[in-house]
Ligand SMILES: [Zn+2]
């Protein structure tokens with residue numbers, strides 16, 4: 001299984017990086033973790049046919065994480081139609097927000113026939129879901145107050161990956177990252193903190209307790225990029241590919 005970093009930037013495109021999009025390529029599955037506005041173009045640049053996409057898993061409904069879905073919809077409506085439905089799984093409200101966004105951007109989405117064949121799934125915190133044989137365990141993380149933000153633990157082909165989504169540090173990452181093949185953890189800041197994103201100094205305190213096989217930091221803001229030389233952990237770059 002391979003992880004393709006399509007976008008490891010934050011909401012502001014810091015450092016000219018694409019917004020959140022992580023493509024998992026398995027033997028017979030292709031799926032995304034998050035779908036920021038730059039995801040379709042990054043997927044094409046990486047040489048993938050968007051029709052091959054089986055599932056989009058969404059960690060939360062901030063624009064830099066789901067705002068790219070309308071571009072996939074118009075791709076399927078006007079460029080290359082799909083035979084099989086696209087599955088989209090995210091926190092409660094995903095279907096409504098995706099369709100509302102599509103309506104605002106292209107005037108479609110009020111009726112089922114106006115969107116390409118799509119199956120929406122709600123990811124309930126603490127509850128395993130299997131979609132196209134991909135197993136996902138979502139759990140709630142501290143990022144939004146009213147809305148639900150999820151971290152996603154994904155298993156397929158005997159491999160396991162934990163994706164933090166956007167979140168402040170939480171000790172749940174210690175439990176859930178234990179023995180996973182790769183932990184893709186957001187790290188927006190170095191030592192500044194807004195209380196809803198990980199900062200590197202906090203992460204570093206916890207590194208001795210973190211027992212994942214590989215750690216990759218992502219969703220990198222300007223402060224992190226400016227302190228690259230002070231960081232020994234692996235930092236994601238757009239276009240990187242990791243064998244899981
Ligand atoms: Zn974000």
Ligand SMILES: [Zn+2]
Pocket residue numbers: 060062143166
């Ligand atoms: Zn967010």
